[in-house]
Amino acid sequence: MQRFSGRHFVLRRIGLYILIFWCAITLNFIIPRLMPGNAASALMARSQGTLPPSALRALELAFGIHTHASMFTQYVDYLRNTLTGHFGISFTYFPTPVAQVIGSMLPWTLFLIGLSTVIAFVLGNIIGVYSAWRRGHRLADALPVAFTLMSSMPYFWAGLALLYVLGFTLNWFPISHAYSHNIQLGWNFQSLGSVLYHAILPAFSIVITTMGRWVLDMRNNLIGILSDDYVTLAQMKGLPEREIMVNYGARNALLPVLTSFAMSLGFVVGGAVVVEVVFNYPGIGFGLFNAVINSDYPMMQAILLIIVVAVLLANLVIDLLYSFLDRRISDA
Amino acid sequence: MADDPIALTIKQMSVSYPSPRGWVQAVRDVSLQVKRGQMVGLAGESGSGKSTLAMAATRVLRPPSARIGGSVRIIGRDVFSLSVRELRAARWKTFAFVSQSAMNALNPVMSVRAQMRDAIRAHDSMYSSGNADKRCEEVLRIVDVPVNKLDSYPHQLSGGQRQRVVIALALILQPQLIIMDEPTTALDVVAQRAIIALIRRLQRQLGFAVLLITHDLTLVLEVADEVVIMYGGRVMETGASNELLGNAMHPYSRALIQSFPPLHGVMTRQEGIPGTPPDMVNPPEGCPFAARCILAKEVCLREMPVLVTHGNRAVACHHAAGNRTFGGSIQ
Numbered sequence: 001m002q003r004f005s006g007r008h009f010v011l012r013r014i015g016l017y018i019l020i021f022w023c024a025i026t027l028n029f030i031i032p033r034l035m036p037g038n039a040a041s042a043l044m045a046r047s048q049g050t051l052p053p054s055a056l057r058a059l060e061l062a063f064g065i066h067t068h069a070s071m072f073t074q075y076v077d078y079l080r081n082t083l084t085g086h087f088g089i090s091f092t093y094f095p096t097p098v099a100q101v102i103g104s105m106l107p108w109t110l111f112l113i114g115l116s117t118v119i120a121f122v123l124g125n126i127i128g129v130y131s132a133w134r135r136g137h138r139l140a141d142a143l144p145v146a147f148t149l150m151s152s153m154p155y156f157w158a159g160l161a162l163l164y165v166l167g168f169t170l171n172w173f174p175i176s177h178a179y180s181h182n183i184q185l186g187w188n189f190q191s192l193g194s195v196l197y198h199a200i201l202p203a204f205s206i207v208i209t210t211m212g213r214w215v216l217d218m219r220n221n222l223i224g225i226l227s228d229d230y231v232t233l234a235q236m237k238g239l240p241e242r243e244i245m246v247n248y249g250a251r252n253a254l255l256p257v258l259t260s261f262a263m264s265l266g267f268v269v270g271g272a273v274v275v276e277v278v279f280n281y282p283g284i285g286f287g288l289f290n291a292v293i294n295s296d297y298p299m300m301q302a303i304l305l306i307i308v309v310a311v312l313l314a315n316l317v318i319d320l321l322y323s324f325l326d327r328r329i330s331d332a
Numbered sequence: 333m334a335d336d337p338i339a340l341t342i343k344q345m346s347v348s349y350p351s352p353r354g355w356v357q358a359v360r361d362v363s364l365q366v367k368r369g370q371m372v373g374l375a376g377e378s379g380s381g382k383s384t385l386a387m388a389a390t391r392v393l394r395p396p397s398a399r400i401g402g403s404v405r406i407i408g409r410d411v412f413s414l415s416v417r418e419l420r421a422a423r424w425k426t427f428a429f430v431s432q433s434a435m436n437a438l439n440p441v442m443s444v445r446a447q448m449r450d451a452i453r454a455h456d457s458m459y460s461s462g463n464a465d466k467r468c469e470e471v472l473r474i475v476d477v478p479v480n481k482l483d484s485y486p487h488q489l490s491g492g493q494r495q496r497v498v499i500a501l502a503l504i505l506q507p508q509l510i511i512m513d514e515p516t517t518a519l520d521v522v523a524q525r526a527i528i529a530l531i532r533r534l535q536r537q538l539g540f541a542v543l544l545i546t547h548d549l550t551l552v553l554e555v556a557d558e559v560v561i562m563y564g565g566r567v568m569e570t571g572a573s574n575e576l577l578g579n580a581m582h583p584y585s586r587a588l589i590q591s592f593p594p595l596h597g598v599m600t601r602q603e604g605i606p607g608t609p610p611d612m613v614n615p616p617e618g619c620p621f622a623a624r625c626i627l628a629k630e631v632c633l634r635e636m637p638v639l640v641t642h643g644n645r646a647v648a649c650h651h652a653a654g655n656r657t658f659g660g661s662i663q
Binding site: 136228229230232233234235236237238239240243247248251252255325326327328331 | 390392396419420421422423424425428429431432433436437438439440441442450451454455485487488498501
């Protein structure tokens with residue numbers, strides 16, 4: 001009976017997320033069409049009269065803009081194109097299809113921002129557990145203060161400072177790009193080394209500025225939980241300290257934190273625009289920045305869609321994870 | 333050592349908590365004893381220091397969160413001189429605990445089985461998982477909870493079941509002493525009676541000693557062999573429950589007995605005890621109950637009465653020497 005309710009929960013969740021996804025892509029369809037003009041007329045405006053009016057029709061055809069088709073036909077086309085990954089052609093990288101441009105950016109962002117987010121989360125929680133468990137000790141009480149201070153720096157500022165000191169002045173780290181341009185990228189140690197070397201500074205600036213939040217969340221939750229009766233009982237049972245800390249303390253303290261982790265994981269994809277721009281890193285954030293500057297509508301739309309999908313996926317995964325970590329959720 | 337006839341001895345225990353206004357003297361000079369196989373009730377209203385005493389005696393409460401004096405022996409071993417390692421080994425195996433609110437005593441994210449098995453594993457790594465499971469089922473059967481609840485999570489159990497599971501958990505390593513802190517507080521009256529009857533039955537069958545902490549004096553008088561009554565951090569009166577029930581010597585014990593409805597017999601109008609417990613940051617110089625006691629005289633306010641033994645009972649009251657002369661009622 002319990003198994004049944006668990007499976008039921010998963011199906012219900014997945015159904016809910018499909019509904020949300022449909023709402024999101026429909027909004028993504030409606031909003032640009034509520035605005036005056038389209039990609040073709042934007043390009044006409046940018047040409048400042050150098051293009052003849054007849055070029056408008058040509059541009060519309062080239063971009064696949066069907067202003068004459070009915071809203072319904074456009075919507076159906078849009079849905080089909082979205083689901084099959086046809087996002088149109090990028091203006092910035094004309095005539096490369098948006099899907100291809102994003103495909104080349106996404107791995108870099110997933111690697112850099114995704115990894116730094118996970119590292120910050122794991123390290124932050126470990127430090128948070130430590131500082132709650134050993135509270136009263138000098139180091140344990142100093143750590144949260146130090147991390148609060150660091151997380152109050154905006155991360156582009158931390159990035160710029162690191163870039164200036166470690167990259168520019170001391171010349172220890174490269175100051176831009178994802179890998180050296182004099183190597184051929186491939187699955188070998190030289191490429192891997194170069195990629196890691198280039199990722200250190202941006203990753204470090206993200207980790208130190210976002211970790212503080214996890215440290216504080218974990219510490220505060222855990223201190224509250226440590227005074228709960230079941231933790232006292234676990235001590236009475238004579239369990240090893242480590243086991244109490246993990247199974248009784250941290251497992252319960254982690255539950256509320258997971259939701260914010262899901263959100264930040266979702267925003268990995270579009271998240272670190274500023275870091276990618278500061279470090280000239282060829283990821284989605286950098287792409288979004290360029291797309292905005294160049295009024296690259298298909299590109300923006302596709303990136304926003306990808307952010308939506310990422311947020312939804314991350315939330316779905318965490319939701320399902322919850323049902324394993326806390327049975328009260330799937331039973332509700 | 334192992335055949336020490338005393339399960340728990342608490343000697344001259346004092347416990348104070350730091351507070352912004354100064355040290356709260358929650359427990360002052362309390363001594364008590366629980367013999368093997370005996371059930372001793374520790375009764376008193378909230379704030380009388382009874383839970384603090386239990387927490388300090390088992391070293392759950394420890395400096396710097398409290399200042400603790402006195403000595404404790406459990407099954408012949410001096411609790412305060414055990415190393416952390418020895419203490420951890422003694423816990424649950426020698427003395428177990430049933431905590432105040434069964435509702436929160438179980439970890440919400442672990443199944444009943446997991447919470448029973450970690451206790452077994454922590455003390456006996458040689459236990460095979462098959463044997464551990466067998467033991468888990470056995471203790472659940474002892475407390476009349478269906479065995480299929482082993483894989484349930486706490487939120488899937490009723491309040492009474494949770495309390496029974498907590499008791500089963502305490503039994504799992506066959507301890508010689510179980511300290512029960514208000515084991516029935518969160519339950520309705522019917523479930524309370526069932527749990528108390530269960531504890532009494534198990535205690536007789538399995539022979540462990542129980543220190544039963546409760547605010548319900550009439551209940552404890554009915555089930556416990558001996559009762560210790562605390563007020564304002566001090567022991568007011570101790571004695572066999574059958575003697576105390578009919579013939580309490582301390583005015584506080586009498587007032588406490590009269591403020592609860594009798595479990596059997598005629599219904600009468602209940603009287604409360606007027607006034608409030610003393611401020612434990614600045615406890616009164618004399619008897620802590622003097623301010624609420626209708627018999628209080630000048631000496632009561634000035635001087636703390638000592639706990640005087642009268643045969644197999646003891647009472648701390650200036651009036652107790654001639655207690656049989658002041659009549660049956662203190663109202």
